[in-house]
Amino acid sequence: MSEAAIAETPHRQASGETMLRRAGLIWFLTAAAGQAAFIYFIVVYYGGRTLAGDFAGWNDKPIITGHVPGDRMGNVMFALHVLPAAIITLGGLLQLIPQIRNRWPAWHRWNGRLFLFIAYGMACTGLILTWGRGTYLSVISGIAISLDGVLILIFGALAWRLAVKGDFDAHRRWAMRTFMVVNGVWFFRVGIMAWLILNQGPVGMTENLDGPADIALAFGCYLIPLAVLELYFAAQRSETPGPKYAVAALVFVMTGVMSVGIFGTVALMWGPFL
Numbered sequence: 001m002s003e004a005a006i007a008e009t010p011h012r013q014a015s016g017e018t019m020l021r022r023a024g025l026i027w028f029l030t031a032a033a034g035q036a037a038f039i040y041f042i043v044v045y046y047g048g049r050t051l052a053g054d055f056a057g058w059n060d061k062p063i064i065t066g067h068v069p070g071d072r073m074g075n076v077m078f079a080l081h082v083l084p085a086a087i088i089t090l091g092g093l094l095q096l097i098p099q100i101r102n103r104w105p106a107w108h109r110w111n112g113r114l115f116l117f118i119a120y121g122m123a124c125t126g127l128i129l130t131w132g133r134g135t136y137l138s139v140i141s142g143i144a145i146s147l148d149g150v151l152i153l154i155f156g157a158l159a160w161r162l163a164v165k166g167d168f169d170a171h172r173r174w175a176m177r178t179f180m181v182v183n184g185v186w187f188f189r190v191g192i193m194a195w196l197i198l199n200q201g202p203v204g205m206t207e208n209l210d211g212p213a214d215i216a217l218a219f220g221c222y223l224i225p226l227a228v229l230e231l232y233f234a235a236q237r238s239e240t241p242g243p244k245y246a247v248a249a250l251v252f253v254m255t256g257v258m259s260v261g262i263f264g265t266v267a268l269m270w271g272p273f274l
């Protein structure tokens, strides 16, 4: 390597790192805006109707099985699943903000415990709604969301154990993986809307959620974010700038697609029912 190239390398390495950090930050801020819309929808739509005692109103928008007259157990399970969704989505976002973690570590620990407790509750009630109440459109879509539920249980346990052991590097990685699987259901809604808008229609989709695009989205909604996260970790570790630039570019593209989906969820999926 020439002397000029050797002198250039640390500079390129530093700007690769800056680019990667910026891509991660812009992704996070975009996801936070889209998740704030999800939280607002849950609080206003489900929270408002539940507080008013209008349980039948859960069905005002298209869902598979919401309120069923006489099915007290199933209705309670639905409420126990849907209402904490707002708390866990907000709690997950707050856990990832480094300034909060560094300034109020005790708060981070308590919010982390609450997040994991609710995550376990969501995964268990979700599994019961799917297979106990039979809330699925096709077996394959039920399997896809169930695998997400199982990953929430496994990743959550690992993140918690590593924090208790004091292995904070590994804890951070497993906590971020847990964040991705917990938000799988949000990515699913965003992914469906992005696909519909970019293709100008339901290409590869069926009413039973078993078309090729439905299946790819049902598994991809957590496997793709997990894969990109692994690439992000690998790029952070890399001693050369190339992978940092490449992953930063990938994260920018994913953020662009996610923005289209967020627009779709707000304008077409939730907005019309508020």
Ligand code: HEM
Residues within 6 Å of the ligand: 042, 062, 063, 064, 065, 066, 081, 082, 085, 088, 089, 119, 122, 123, 125, 126, 127, 129, 130, 135, 136, 145, 146, 148, 149, 150, 152, 181, 182, 183, 185
């Ligand atoms: C932990 C993250 C999760 C969150 C934040 C979440 C959130 C929600 C929300 C907001 C709804 C209301 C439906 C809507 O209006 O779109 C819902 C419904 C539902 N969720 Fe989850 N969920 C999560 C995990 C799961 C898991 C892991 C499963 C399955 C194993 C599951 C199964 C269901 C089912 C079956 C319904 C009813 C769907 C319907 O009737 O259309 N959820 N969830």
